[in-house]
Amino acid sequence: KDSIMGVVAGVQLTLNDMLRPGDWITVPARNINGTVLEVGLTTVKVQNFDMTIVTVPPYSLVSESFQNWRGMSDSRGRRINRSVTIDVDSVSFCDRRTIDRLKEEEWWGDLDPEAQHVNLTLFRRYLEHYISRLPELKTNDNMIYMVRELAPTPQGIPLELYFFTSLTSWKPYELFTASVTDHVLAAVHRFGLRVYQAPSGRDIAMIAEGLRQS
Secondary structure, three states, rough: OHHHHHHHHHHHHOOOOOOOOOEEEEEEEOOOOEEEEOOOOOOOEEEEOOOOEEEHHHHHHHHHHEEEHHHHHHHOOOOEEEEEOOOOOOOOOOOHHHHHOOOHHHHHHHHHOOOOOOHHHHHHHHHHHHHOOOOOOOOOOOOOOOOEEEEEEOOOEEEEEEEOOOOOOOHHHHHHHHHHHHHHHHHHHOOOOOOOOOOOOHHHHHHHHHHHHO
């Protein structure tokens, strides 16, 4: 029975072009995350990124779900979806000095400097402009970029960056994503905003020390 199921599943994987040697696939249920080496009628061999080799019967991939990253490779674009959580108490209307400083920057565009502006709104606009100027940005009809706010949580307001990059290889992708996140964390203070961070033992010790001194 297993042999027959394996042959049928192997044919199905091949005829439907669901799997090819060289594809990067992930199957969390079977601890598979790597490159397909062989696709046979009775076995599929995958080399994980930790260099281990995993062999599974084809019918396990047909009966269970698996993720094939070939579409990302073919499109030459990889999604970046990162968010930071903004402290709600730091969201406010900008004062005149802040507006006078920011209105000279390129991203300000046609905003009215005499109007009332919220610092988080301006920060979103700044980040969208920053993303649009990245040479690694990948755009087409299906690859949009945006900066959006998610529903507030007890930790604050999640601010999400959603865009695609032309860097699809693992290490360049991770380094680029980290540089974008670093820029966001460094720029947030220019707008009078704070990123939420859970209190650490050091924070509690400083509070306790302040109470003792008072």
